[in-house]
Amino acid sequence: xxxxxxxxxxxxxxxxxxxxxxxQAYIEGELQAALRAAFDQHLAECSSCRRYVAQYEAVIAAMxxxxxxxxxxxxxxxxxxxxxxxxxxxxxxxGLLSAIRSLRPVA
Amino acid sequence: MTHGTExxxxxxxxxxxxxxxxxxxxxxxxxxxxxxxRAFEEFERTYAARVFxxxxxxxxxxxxxxxxxxxxxxxxxRTLAGFDGRSKLSTWLTRIVINKCLVKLRTRRRxxxxxxxxxxxxxxxxxxxxxxxxHWRRLEEEEAxxxxxxxxxxxxxxxxxHYRVVxxxxxxxxxxxEEVAHVFDETPNAVKIRLHxxxxxxxxxxxxxxxxxxxx
Numbered sequence: 422x423x424x425x426x427x428x429x430x431x432x433x434x435x436x437x438x439x440x441x442x443x444x445q446a447y448i449e450g451e452l453q454a455a456l457r458a459a460f461d462q463h464l465a466e467c468s469s470c471r472r473y474v475a476q477y478e479a480v481i482a483a484m485x486x487x488x489x490x491x492x493x494x495x496x497x498x499x500x501x502x503x504x505x506x507x508x509x510x511x512x513x514x515x516g517l518l519s520a521i522r523s524l525r526p527v528a
Numbered sequence: 529m530t531h532g533t534e535x536x537x538x539x540x541x542x543x544x545x546x547x548x549x550x551x552x553x554x555x556x557x558x559x560x561x562x563x564x565x566r567a568f569e570e571f572e573r574t575y576a577a578r579v580f581x582x583x584x585x586x587x588x589x590x591x592x593x594x595x596x597x598x599x600x601x602x603x604x605x606r607t608l609a610g611f612d613g614r615s616k617l618s619t620w621l622t623r624i625v626i627n628k629c630l631v632k633l634r635t636r637r638r639x640x641x642x643x644x645x646x647x648x649x650x651x652x653x654x655x656x657x658x659x660x661x662x663h664w665r666r667l668e669e670e671e672a673x674x675x676x677x678x679x680x681x682x683x684x685x686x687x688x689x690h691y692r693v694v695x696x697x698x699x700x701x702x703x704x705x706e707e708v709a710h711v712f713d714e715t716p717n718a719v720k721i722r723l724h725x726x727x728x729x730x731x732x733x734x735x736x737x738x739x740x741x742x743x744x
Contacts, residue, residue: 436651436654436655436656437651437655437656437657438651438655438656438657439655441649441651441657441728444724445720445723445724445727468660469657469660469661470657470661472660472661472662472663472664473649473657473661473731475667476661476667476731476734476738477727477728477731479664479667479671479676480680480727480730480731481699481727482671483671483679483680484680484684484695484699484700484730485699485700485702486671487676487677487678487680487681487684487700512577513576513577513580513594513597514580514590514594517576517580517594517597517598518572518576520598521576521597521598521601522568522572524598524601524602524605525563525565525568525605526563526605526608
């Protein structure tokens with residue numbers, strides 16, 4: 422019984438393999454506290470994993486900025502044109518909105 | 529129509545590009561079902577540009593994206609009567625357009641994708657990475673110059689569609705893991721695994737371009 426207790430209180434020692442496996446959960450804040458502490462400890466000791474985590478996070482940030490994602494409300498969609506009121510949402514090709522309108526079910 | 533069996537995403541908003549926070553969806557759906565012309569106008573003005581933007585990101589081709597958008601609205605109008613409001617209108621529309629895009633991608637094969645397994649990290653028996661993470665050039669400068677974003681766009685195209693689309697939905701469109709799982713009829717855990725592999729593979733593809741020059 423005491424062995425079991427000691428085992429439960431052993432510090433968690435992560436390898437690089439473990440860190441790579443837990444990385445996604447780590448950056449999304451899904452790791453349980455003891456595992457998160459172990460992850461942080463591994464990062465403190467492993468410069469390669471520190472670089473890997475920073476680069477992985479940079480990839481996610483760059484994904485978002487690379488595709489011109491815009492938030493907010495689309496208003497005043499212009500067929501084939503650019504409407505500043507649309508907040509930067511790409512304009513649709515000429516005729517697409519008209520084509521969509523033609524698809525409406527007949528009343 | 530499969531909609532009736534779809535799980536209901538509770539309290540989740542779809543990723544930013546398609547969602548329209550000010551729209552009273554229940555009221556709009558009721559008016560659409562009543563074939564109110566002004567409701568169709570509102571529906572199209574609210575969602576068409578964002579559906580097209582999403583389709584363009586996934587298809588990577590304006591012509592295919594326009595086709596997929598048109599087919600998505602056709603599908604939505606065809607099945608509108610069966611929409612029971614158990615999922616958000618925007619979620620329902622997203623699922624339709626993504627499926628249209630996936631059909632386009634299957635029929636129009638782009639350049640051969642890389643093998644994902646060759647891009648994933650490997651480890652020694654003691655758990656150390658076989659190859660340590662390289663030193664990248666200064667991230668701040670690469671981000672500020674827009675070079676990193678440009679590289680990401682280029683290299684993303686090399687991933688297999690199955691992985692590329694998950695990355696786009698999760699990291700570009702901002703859908704939650706549960707929403708992506710809903711779109712693909714997969715478990716959230718399966719989506720998480722695929723997403724992690726895709727991010728790791730994309731990082732590996734960026735490594736040769738971002739590697740810091742050795743100081744002589």
